[in-house]
Amino acid sequence: MDINRRKFFxxxxxxxxxxxxxxxxVGAWESKAKSDAYGCLVxxxxxxxxxxxxxxxxxxxxxxxxxxxxxxxxxFEQQRRPGGRAYTxxxxxxxxxxxxxxxxxxxxxxxxxxxxxxxxxxxCMTGAMYKAENGAVVYDVSKCVGCxxxxxxxxxxxxxxxxxxxLNPRVMKCxxxxxxxxxxxxxxxxxxxxxxxxxxxxxxxxxxxxAKERKAEDPGRYVDHIYGEHEAGGTNWIYISGxxxxxxxxxxxxxxPMPRATESIQHSLFNYMWSPIVLFAILGGLMYxxxxxxxxxxxxxxxxxxRET
Amino acid sequence: MSHSFQPVAKKFWTPGVLVLVxxxxxxxxxxxxxxxxxxxxxxxxxxxxxxxLWISIDVVTGVALAAGGFTTSALAHVFGRRFxxxxxxxxxxxxxxxxxxxxxxxxxxxxxxxxxxxxxxxHNASSALFEVAMCVFSYLIVLYIEFIxxxxxxxxxxxxxxxxxxxxxxxxxxxFIILGVVLSCMHQSSLGTLMVIAPTKVHPLWYTSFLxxxxxxxxxxxxxxxxVFESGLSRKSLKLKPETHVLAPLVRITTFVLGLYLVxxxxxxxxxxxxxxxxxxxxxxxxxxxxxxxxxxxxxxLLLFDRVRRSPRWLFIASTMIxxxxxxxxxxxxxxxxxxxTSQQAYWPAVGEFALTAGLTATxxxxxxxxxxxxxxxxxxxxxxx
Numbered sequence: 001m002d003i004n005r006r007k008f009f010x011x012x013x014x015x016x017x018x019x020x021x022x023x024x025x026v027g028a029w030e031s032k033a034k035s036d037a038y039g040c041l042v043x044x045x046x047x048x049x050x051x052x053x054x055x056x057x058x059x060x061x062x063x064x065x066x067x068x069x070x071x072x073x074x075x076f077e078q079q080r081r082p083g084g085r086a087y088t089x090x091x092x093x094x095x096x097x098x099x100x101x102x103x104x105x106x107x108x109x110x111x112x113x114x115x116x117x118x119x120x121x122x123x124c125m126t127g128a129m130y131k132a133e134n135g136a137v138v139y140d141v142s143k144c145v146g147c148x149x150x151x152x153x154x155x156x157x158x159x160x161x162x163x164x165x166x167l168n169p170r171v172m173k174c175x176x177x178x179x180x181x182x183x184x185x186x187x188x189x190x191x192x193x194x195x196x197x198x199x200x201x202x203x204x205x206x207x208x209x210x211a212k213e214r215k216a217e218d219p220g221r222y223v224d225h226i227y228g229e230h231e232a233g234g235t236n237w238i239y240i241s242g243x244x245x246x247x248x249x250x251x252x253x254x255x256x257p258m259p260r261a262t263e264s265i266q267h268s269l270f271n272y273m274w275s276p277i278v279l280f281a282i283l284g285g286l287m288y289x290x291x292x293x294x295x296x297x298x299x300x301x302x303x304x305x306x307r308e309t
Numbered sequence: 310m311s312h313s314f315q316p317v318a319k320k321f322w323t324p325g326v327l328v329l330v331x332x333x334x335x336x337x338x339x340x341x342x343x344x345x346x347x348x349x350x351x352x353x354x355x356x357x358x359x360x361x362l363w364i365s366i367d368v369v370t371g372v373a374l375a376a377g378g379f380t381t382s383a384l385a386h387v388f389g390r391r392f393x394x395x396x397x398x399x400x401x402x403x404x405x406x407x408x409x410x411x412x413x414x415x416x417x418x419x420x421x422x423x424x425x426x427x428x429x430x431x432h433n434a435s436s437a438l439f440e441v442a443m444c445v446f447s448y449l450i451v452l453y454i455e456f457i458x459x460x461x462x463x464x465x466x467x468x469x470x471x472x473x474x475x476x477x478x479x480x481x482x483x484x485f486i487i488l489g490v491v492l493s494c495m496h497q498s499s500l501g502t503l504m505v506i507a508p509t510k511v512h513p514l515w516y517t518s519f520l521x522x523x524x525x526x527x528x529x530x531x532x533x534x535x536x537v538f539e540s541g542l543s544r545k546s547l548k549l550k551p552e553t554h555v556l557a558p559l560v561r562i563t564t565f566v567l568g569l570y571l572v573x574x575x576x577x578x579x580x581x582x583x584x585x586x587x588x589x590x591x592x593x594x595x596x597x598x599x600x601x602x603x604x605x606x607x608x609x610x611l612l613l614f615d616r617v618r619r620s621p622r623w624l625f626i627a628s629t630m631i632x633x634x635x636x637x638x639x640x641x642x643x644x645x646x647x648x649x650x651t652s653q654q655a656y657w658p659a660v661g662e663f664a665l666t667a668g669l670t671a672t673x674x675x676x677x678x679x680x681x682x683x684x685x686x687x688x689x690x691x692x693x694x695x
Contacts, residue, residue, distance in 0.1 A: 079653065081357075081653075084356065119506050122435045122436065122506065123436055123437075123438065123506055124436060125428045125431075125439040125442055126427050126428050126432070126433060126439075127431050127432070127433045143431045144420075144421060144427075145419050145420075145425060145428065146419040146420025146421040146422075147418075147419050148360065148420070149359075149438045151359035152360060152503075152506075152507055152510075153506045153507060155507070155508075155510075157650065157651045157652075161348075161354075163348045163352075163354060163420075164347055164349040165347050165420075166344065166345060166347035167347075167423070169347065169348070169420040169421065249651070251509060251650040251651060252509070253509055254508060254509070259435065259506065261505050261506070261508075262435075262437055262505045262506045263435050265502055266434070266435060266436075266437055266499075266502065267434075267435075270495075276492075276495060279490075279491050279494060280487055280488070280491050283387050283490055284483075284487055286387055286388065287387045287388075287389070287483060287487065289389075290387070290389025291389060293389060294391060
């Protein structure tokens with residue numbers, strides 16, 4: 001009977017091991033990045049912190065009135081994050097000093113990065129969060145149950161939630177003005193509103209080229225890092241900056257696509273439900289064998305009386 | 310010594326039960342507040358902390374502590390160790406009630422409670438949470454089916470049809486017994502997979518792609534101690550004799566799994582080089598030490614002693630430590646270890662969150678007591694064998 005126990009844990013151990021081993025190497029996992037996705041390039045050296053993008057976003061998406069006016073510069077005194085009431089926010093960082101001692105600000109616009117392989121899409125139980133053909137990560141409230149696993153999964157910590165709604169709360173995040181871009185052929189509201197062309201809309205491929213071009217033309221102006229080129233497997237929104245991104249509140253995110261580990265585990269274990277079926281068969285076999293054995297020993301007079309009722 | 314399952318013919322309304330009712334009423338108030346005012350009204354959840362006490366205790370810990378169900382049924386039915394038959398029914402009852410309240414807890418935690426059925430229609434096979442949801446849902450049905458014979462046994466004299474159902478069930482029950490074990494292995498491990506998608510948020514002391522293996526192993530590890538813990542509490546409260554003769558050999562199996570878990574945990578820690586965080590003195594480091602020392606190392610050492618295993622009191626203490634260790638582990642992985650980079654304030658549960666969790670737990674104990682009072686669940690010793 002000890003053998004059975006050992007076998008039992010052997011089976012479980014093998015299943016667990018298989019699940020996790022397959023998680024680390026690349027395996028059969030394939031990126032679902034769209035080949036010709038749209039994106040935006042944000043040039044932080046150009047942004048003046050006017051918050052016209054915030055205002056346009058608020059208006060186009062019918063978001064709640066902000067607590068302070070969009071002209072009000074005092075909002076910069078605190079760090080803000082996108083969340084239940086805003087899809088995008090601009091923050092101010094004092095990253096250096098001029099010669100006369102005046103601090104030099106860098107303004108940073110934050111919104112959904114529209115990952116090529118989004119963690120939120122992989123995490124969502126129902127497919128309420130999905131990747132549109134044009135590269136936008138879009139939210140379909142009609143499928144959402146409100147589990148908030150997308151918020152747990154997002155490495156850029158973007159999706160917000162309407163905690164104040166009792167019956168109909170939604171996940172709140174930038175959807176790349178999906179309807180405006182794909183159906184009306186317009187620019188995303190924020191990119192269209194920017195008076196200093198800090199936000200450039202285009203195909204991701206072209207934007208990467210543009211970013212490299214600007215860096216090559218004026219190497220002293222930029223740090224040697226395009227945020228979003230590789231982060232989380234690459235994002236459709238990318239940033240260039242004159243100041244290290246770690247000083248500007250950008251989360252540090254590994255270069256591997258976030259869904260790769262979990263999807264490798266899930267798919268290698270549960271494709272065609274092979275592991276549950278195998279486990280079921282093994283346990284069924286064991287159960288049958290042990291039933292026979294118990295019957296035999298009950299029949300045999302040499303055995304101790306069974307402890308069954 | 311032989312046993313049969315019998316209703317416990319004892320008074321139901323004791324002072325302890327009245328205390329439970331008080332907690333249940335507090336939980337009811339929290340539920341009303343949740344439904345009327347929304348999550349923001351009763352919880353301290355915020356934009357960087359989407360999961361709080363309800364997910365980590367009611368759901369994740371609840372599933373782990375209900376593992377007594379599948380581990381005892383695997384032992385007694387699949388591996389044919391009929392000696393352990395007597396503990397299967399209380400464990401089955403705990404699992405059935407436990408998973409019911411996992412579902413209830415989840416129902417109030419999701420923002421759109423009325424849309425709880427949507428994963429049945431819209432599927433995303435890549436999502437570990439989708440798999441957990443499907444398994445928990447199916448396993449809940451399996452547990453109810455496994456419980457049907459108990460109901461039949463109780464009422465077959467009054468309703469003869471239940472007697473024939475009982476005999477029919479006996480022939481197909483094996484399918485559900487195995488299915489229960491398979492579904493449990495699937496979702497117990499996948500609960501660990503949930504956090505693998507968030508490497509930037511989960512503290513390195515816990516973050517490993519082996520999380521699913523650790524969750525599965527620790528569920529198996531806590532199954533029998535949970536049976537001991539419950540048997541100790543319920544038999545004391547119902548003034549029945551302790552079942553040490555069954556529980557002591559049961560916990561020997563646990564000692565083996567506990568040792569394996571400890572070795573793998575240490576291996577994983579050294580392989581990832583996270584020992585530097587052990588004595589960093591942060592809340593996370595201390596929580597990790599508490600989890601490992603109180604919940605794994607101490608009970609493992611204790612259980613190596615024959616005297617501990619033979620003493621009902623010490624057996625209970627060691628088992629309680631293992632149960633506590635798994636509770637701390639789940640809370641650690643889902644709350645303590647969870648530190649988003651942009652978070653501006655730490656999360657601490659609100660009164661309403663505590664009230665709902667306490668209320669659901671009290672209701673579970675209340676129903677357990679009700680069931681053992683009126684249904685043949687508790688094993689009673691018989692003088693002569695049948």
